[in-house]
Amino acid sequence: EVQLVESGGGLVKPGGSLRLSCAASGFTFSSYSMNWVRQAPGKGLEWVSSISSSSSYIYYADSVKGRFTISRDNAKNSLYLQMNSLRAEDTAVYYCAREVRGSVTAIRYFDLWGRGTLVTVSS
Amino acid sequence: DIQMTQSPSSLSASVGDRVTITCRASQSISSYLNWYQQKPGKAPKLLIYAASSLQSGVPSRFSGSGSGTDFTLTISSLQPEDFATYYCQQSYSTPVTFGPGTKVDIK
Numbered sequence: 736e737v738q739l740v741e742s743g744g745g746l747v748k749p750g751g752s753l754r755l756s757c758a759a760s761g762f763t764f765s766s767y768s769m770n771w772v773r774q775a776p777g778k779g780l781e782w783v784s785s786i787s788s789s790s791s792y793i794y795y796a797d798s799v800k801g802r803f804t805i806s807r808d809n810a811k812n813s814l815y816l817q818m819n820s821l822r823a824e825d826t827a828v829y830y831c832a833r834e835v836r837g838s839v840t841a842i843r844y845f846d847l848w849g850r851g852t853l854v855t856v857s858s
Numbered sequence: 859d860i861q862m863t864q865s866p867s868s869l870s871a872s873v874g875d876r877v878t879i880t881c882r883a884s885q886s887i888s889s890y891l892n893w894y895q896q897k898p899g900k901a902p903k904l905l906i907y908a909a910s911s912l913q914s915g916v917p918s919r920f921s922g923s924g925s926g927t928d929f930t931l932t933i934s935s936l937q938p939e940d941f942a943t944y945y946c947q948q949s950y951s952t953p954v955t956f957g958p959g960t961k962v963d964i965k
Contacts, residue, residue, distance in 0.1 A: 842890065842949070844907040846907075
């Protein structure tokens with residue numbers, strides 16, 4: 736079955752760290768760019784970070800730059816998000832999402848999402 | 859960053875109604891516009907990509923149109939399973955950005 740499964744969420748104090756994982760199965764993980772997208776309780780979707788298939792290109796939202804690090808292990812079909820210096824405003828459900836890119840045009844979209852993992856930053 | 863707006867923010871409709879949601883970008887994004895549906899407690903689901911291309915497995919009552927800065931998502935005949943929140947997303951430039959969402963609920 737084609738799926739993404741996130742793990743690693745939980746309750747952490749402000750200033751603390753957490754590492755999220757996303758396990759991919761059912762498709763050739765190494766062929767796709769991957770993303771993290773988060774959603775604060777009752778709020779909309781916010782893109783967090785992306786990583787290309789070979790890890791050559793990495794991007795972050797300004798809100799997490801310098802605090803979060805995205806990485807992947809294609810041998811393990813896994814995506815990661817290391818989150819440091821966590822703040823209350825980082826509280827959200829974190830989704831990993833597979834990115835499809837057009838072969839000719841610059842079209843790209845997120846066609847496969849995990850169920851998400853909840854990160855709560857609170858003292 | 860490209861800002862996305864959606865209107866309305868919410869709407870009430872009945873089964874069988876034709877529903878139209880509008881999305882506007884702060885600058886031209888050509889046709890690099892995607893639509894997602896999200897139900898409570900669930901992950902977003904891709905409906906439409908590249909403004910008007912229907913994702914595989916998505917019912918044909920969903921359609922998208924537009925280019926440049928103005929886009930629409932239309933549900934031709936609302937079904938009970940369509941009550942959800944809908945988000946547009948621009949993929950023209952990084953960071954990709956989402957609209958604030960349009961919640962469709964039952965009248």
